[in-house]
Amino acid sequence: MSLMHDMGTRALELGIPLSVQLDLTYRCNERCVHCYLDHEDHGEMDTAEILGLLDQLAAAGVFFLSVSGGEIFMRSDLFEILEHARRLQFSVKLKTNAVMIRAAKARRIAALGVASVQVSLYSHDAGTHDGITKLPGSFKRTMEGTRFLREAGVKVEFANVLMQQNADHYKQVQALASEMGVGYTVDATITPMMDGDRGILALNMDADRLSNVFHDTSLLGDQAQTMLAPPSGPTPLEEAYKTLPCSAGHTACYVSPYGDVYPCVQFPYKVGNVREQPFIDIWRDSPQLNDVRAIRVSDLQGCSSCVHGSTCTRCPGLAYMEGNMRGPSIQDCQKSFARTGVPSKNLQRKSTRTIELAIVG
Amino acid sequence: MSDIMYILRSDNVAARRIGDELMIMSARDSSLYSLNETAAILWQAADGVTLLADIVARDICPHFDIDPDTALRDARELAEDLAACGILQCSPNPFGGTPQGPTP
Numbered sequence: 001m002s003l004m005h006d007m008g009t010r011a012l013e014l015g016i017p018l019s020v021q022l023d024l025t026y027r028c029n030e031r032c033v034h035c036y037l038d039h040e041d042h043g044e045m046d047t048a049e050i051l052g053l054l055d056q057l058a059a060a061g062v063f064f065l066s067v068s069g070g071e072i073f074m075r076s077d078l079f080e081i082l083e084h085a086r087r088l089q090f091s092v093k094l095k096t097n098a099v100m101i102r103a104a105k106a107r108r109i110a111a112l113g114v115a116s117v118q119v120s121l122y123s124h125d126a127g128t129h130d131g132i133t134k135l136p137g138s139f140k141r142t143m144e145g146t147r148f149l150r151e152a153g154v155k156v157e158f159a160n161v162l163m164q165q166n167a168d169h170y171k172q173v174q175a176l177a178s179e180m181g182v183g184y185t186v187d188a189t190i191t192p193m194m195d196g197d198r199g200i201l202a203l204n205m206d207a208d209r210l211s212n213v214f215h216d217t218s219l220l221g222d223q224a225q226t227m228l229a230p231p232s233g234p235t236p237l238e239e240a241y242k243t244l245p246c247s248a249g250h251t252a253c254y255v256s257p258y259g260d261v262y263p264c265v266q267f268p269y270k271v272g273n274v275r276e277q278p279f280i281d282i283w284r285d286s287p288q289l290n291d292v293r294a295i296r297v298s299d300l301q302g303c304s305s306c307v308h309g310s311t312c313t314r315c316p317g318l319a320y321m322e323g324n325m326r327g328p329s330i331q332d333c334q335k336s337f338a339r340t341g342v343p344s345k346n347l348q349r350k351s352t353r354t355i356e357l358a359i360v361g
Numbered sequence: 362m363s364d365i366m367y368i369l370r371s372d373n374v375a376a377r378r379i380g381d382e383l384m385i386m387s388a389r390d391s392s393l394y395s396l397n398e399t400a401a402i403l404w405q406a407a408d409g410v411t412l413l414a415d416i417v418a419r420d421i422c423p424h425f426d427i428d429p430d431t432a433l434r435d436a437r438e439l440a441e442d443l444a445a446c447g448i449l450q451c452s453p454n455p456f457g458g459t460p461q462g463p464t465p
Contacts, residue, residue, distance in 0.1 A: 003393045003395055004393055006395075007393070010382070011379055016379060018379075058377075061378070062377070063375060063377040063379070063386075064375075086372075090377075091386050091388075092375075113372060113373040113374070113388040114388070115375065115386070115388055116391075155391075
């Protein structure tokens with residue numbers, strides 16, 4: 001068992017929020033067609049509030065801090081925030097589109113000892129990338145920013161969100177990453193907007209392409225055997241009573257630019273606000289967070305007896321956005337189907353559901 | 362290295378106490394280390410300007426049933442191991458600057 005796994009287990013036992021994603025802003029210089037955020041500023045935390053929050057997060061035991069947005073470089077106080085975060089000895093990961101990163105900023109990031117920078121890249125083709133970001137010239141700037149980071153010695157990873165427009169480009173993006181000495185991660189799911197609007201889900205790629213992505217062993221790495229294995233069968237009941245659906249709310253959480261605390265960036269169930277009470281009080285005592293923590297696999301409607309059992313990647317946040325955090329996430333049922341060709345219990349139920357027509361007249 | 366040794370925590374790490382262990386991650390290669398109580402005492406006291414011998418006498422000997430010479434020899438070995446991991450620096454001369462504050 002790895003030291004990282006041990007640390008996670010210990011954090012869970014001790015109730016420590018090991019990982020936090022902090023979004024500094026929802027403002028952005030791009031207008032990506034699939035983005036789940038409202039880019040208007042509705043009252044972001046100011047510098048002093050964020051520095052104070054970082055002090056609280058360090059005191060609570062947070063080790064991994066992901067600093068994201070919106071576009072983090074839209075904040076003029078970004079380096080003041082990062083310097084404070086590093087003084088507090090967080091392992092800091094940045095998420096950015098790199099459009100605003102030039103050589104001097106890249107060198108400052110390197111000097112701060114930032115663990116890694118995740119750069120959003122949609123295609124190797126400038127037209128496709130710029131068509132998704134709606135910012136002409138963004139591909140060129142993102143590539144330049146990435147090169148500056150690499151030249152400064154910063155560890156970089158491309159985050160390649162796939163959708164209809166770019167689903168056939170990921171191999172080339174993967175090759176580009178390899179050529180530039182950059183890591184690569186793919187995300188094949190477009191998620192609903194944080195306000196619940198599901199309109200952007202229409203951008204998701206079709207089932208055949210999704211299946212191809214899930215069968216590409218170059219993307220699965222050491223997970224290939226697990227991910228491509230036949231369905232594992234239902235989680236044994238004894239195990240289901242103890243198994244947690246995911247780390248959201250247990251050893252991880254998310255804080256928005258307005259101080260709202262959620263179990264995860266993809267789980268918009270507000271559990272408190274750091275402008276109203278200390279972070280540690282929310283983390284320890286929030287009734288909503290404790291509600292999330294109480295969920296066990298055995299509580300999941302349909303999922304607890306589904307054939308996909310422990311190999312399912314069910315996201316409780318997506319389930320919440322579908323209406324029930326103890327219910328299924330159909331998007332994950334679709335992923336399980338794409339991987340194995342075997343429909344989940346909830347997909348079967350959905351396909352057999354009929355709508356009775358009432359004849360009026 | 363001479364008998365005189367100064368030790369300085371590396372800036373290029375993440376560190377947090379999780380329960381009774383101090384977890385350190387090197388930003389250089391993301392290697393993760395778990396420091397036991399003695400190593401954590403050394404690492405936290407490594408301000409670059411206090412002699413290792415003084416750290417041992419002040420922070421280790423009073424808390425452990427160990428003779429000072431053995432404690433110093435073990436501490437030197439430990440410091441060199443931590444330096445090899447890139448999470449501490451060792452020098453026969455004091456490091457520049459003022460002592461750093463305690464770690465969270």
